[in-house]
Amino acid sequence: MxxxxxxxxxxxxxxxxxxxxxxxxxxxxxxxxxxxxxxxxxxxxxxxxxxxxxxxxxxxxxxxxxxxxxxxxxxxxxxxxxxxxxxxxxxxxxxxxxxxxxxxxxxxxxxxxxxxxxxxxxxxxxxxxxxxxFLFVMAWDQTHIPDARAPRNWEQFLDKAKYPTKRSVYGQLSDSSILEAARLAEGVPFDKIYPLDVDAALRYLARHPGRDKLIYHTANQEPIQQLTSGEVALSTSFNNRINAARKDGAKLNFTASNGVVAxxxxxxxxxxxxxxxxxxxxxxxxxxxxxxxxxxxxxxxxxxxxxxxxxxxxxxxxxxxxxxxxADTILVRDDAWWAKNLKQTEQRFKLWQAGS
Incomplete structure (x- = not known):
């Protein structure tokens, strides 16, 4: 794209x-x-x-x-x-x-x-x-996941066999690309992500890694706190937040590959x-x-x-x-699709989080 x-x-x-x-x-x-x-x-x-x-x-x-x-x-x-x-x-x-x-x-x-x-x-x-x-990215705590073992794509990030630990994901869908991440993890190419198949994305998340392996953050500084405190070893975040934390000495890293630009x-x-x-x-x-x-x-x-x-x-x-x-490694978010579908997608996501 x-x-x-x-x-x-x-x-x-x-x-x-x-x-x-x-x-x-x-x-x-x-x-x-x-x-x-x-x-x-x-x-x-x-x-x-x-x-x-x-x-x-x-x-x-x-x-x-x-x-x-x-x-x-x-x-x-x-x-x-x-x-x-x-x-x-x-x-x-x-x-x-x-x-x-x-x-x-x-x-x-x-x-x-x-x-x-x-x-x-x-x-x-x-x-x-x-x-x-900005870029929506996958990030990790280097003290628990060295860079050599870190995820390089969303399939690895969501793989509970590879990382049997909780992940924090951004729960505000107006700004989060976790549903796109699930579709990318399933192998959908960039140019086929939209229109976004929300149900397919949620089915994938239910299996990989499963609801029990996901926790949610709703503010942009939360994943930094969760990663640096040891609450989680993996989280979605934005590239600038990880860079700022690294400059302050935090042992965090991320990959731009498979990121979503918005x-x-x-x-x-x-x-x-x-x-x-x-x-x-x-x-x-x-x-x-x-x-x-x-x-x-x-x-x-x-x-x-x-x-x-x-x-x-x-x-x-x-x-x-x-x-x-x-250009060949990141997805451009479809703002028009989200503007048209945000409310119903948020409702669907909340029901899914509740187990419906």
Missing amino acids: LRTAGFTALAAPFAGSLLTACSSKSTPSAKPNTTVTVTSYGGSYNDQLTKTLLKPFENKTGIRSTLLANTSLAGLKAQVRSGDVQWDLVELTAPEYLQAVDEGLLEKFDYSIISDKGLPSYARAEYGIKYLS GDYFVVPKGARNKEAAFRLMDFMSNDADAGADFDRTTNLTLANTRALAKLPREVADTLPTSPKL
């Missing part, structure tokens, strides 16, 4: 011609004491977001950021419908973004404030920017109090080359900022989720 037009758009930022891209327009000066309230997922990622993007943005514009860790579509919806909107910039998964558009919850993005010169074509949308690409949007809720400041922040994130390159190097995620990608050394660019080097 990464060889399709969709991945061509993802991979395009790595082209050498980007080195000559024109410079970003200057960010307008801010009103004194302006604050933009941003919601994301917390943990090490919020620390990275603050260091590489939010503080440099404040230094450049004077716009301060309050970063929260309680982002959710439900919270955004409640604020918009009550008329009491506290958030200005909200991170949503791609399926959640499409749902929010359908429900009329978002402000249109103002591209007279946000220059799209630095945005790759896949990232620009009417009501948001798909600002981030992305999150930043959106502005309808009625946001500081939407202009939010748009200015998005302009900075999409066009400031130095801050964006620092973000990519620090997180090993791909920021939707072509100027930043053009500044990265090849050894860094080749490790990012959108690198053409990974």
Whole structure:
């Protein structure tokens, strides 16, 4: 799937011609004491977001950021419908973004404030920017599973004979690719994963490894805690979380092979109090080359900022989720399928977890 037009758009930022891209327009000066309230997922990622993007943005514009860790579509919806909107910039998964558009919850993005010169074509949308690409991966505790014995594909990860231990898997299907992992484990090729056969995926998980070998996490920092505490030796996670833990000394590792590349949007809720400041922040994130390159190097995620990608050394660019080097080994998540099928799939998954 990464060889399709969709991945061509993802991979395009790595082209050498980007080195000559024109410079970003200057960010307008801010009103004194302006604050933009941003919601994301917390943990090490919020620390990275603050260091590489939010503080440099404040230094450049004077716009301060309050970063929260309680982002959710439900919270955004409640604020918009009550008329009491506290958030200005909200991170949503791609399926959640499409749902929010359908429900009329978002402000249109103002591209007279946000220059799209630095945005790759896949990232620009009417009501948001798909600002981030990441990998859903299999990870392990090296103190219990040395790299030489670690899983190299989802079939091995889910094999209870090979690893007679519990695994932690992400239970929030808006962001989790565990059902895709089950289909890949069964040998389904990348280009046949969608439309996703949910019942077949659940049947596979019931056999390999079985309900008794699965525990669930619902926050992105949980698998790091579970792996480092010894609660589990195997877990799904996201590539940036494992990299951050490794930099802090944790004996964890992961493989990008068989990973699932997906992305999150930043959106502005309808009625946001500081939407202009939010748009200015998005302009900075999409066009400031130095801050964006620092973000990519620090997180090993791909920021939707072509100027930043053009500044990265090849050894860094080749490790990012959108690198053409990974094209034959990873699956691109089908956002449209998930947006259409998320609610009923979540209901089916919960029933399955309960043994139905």
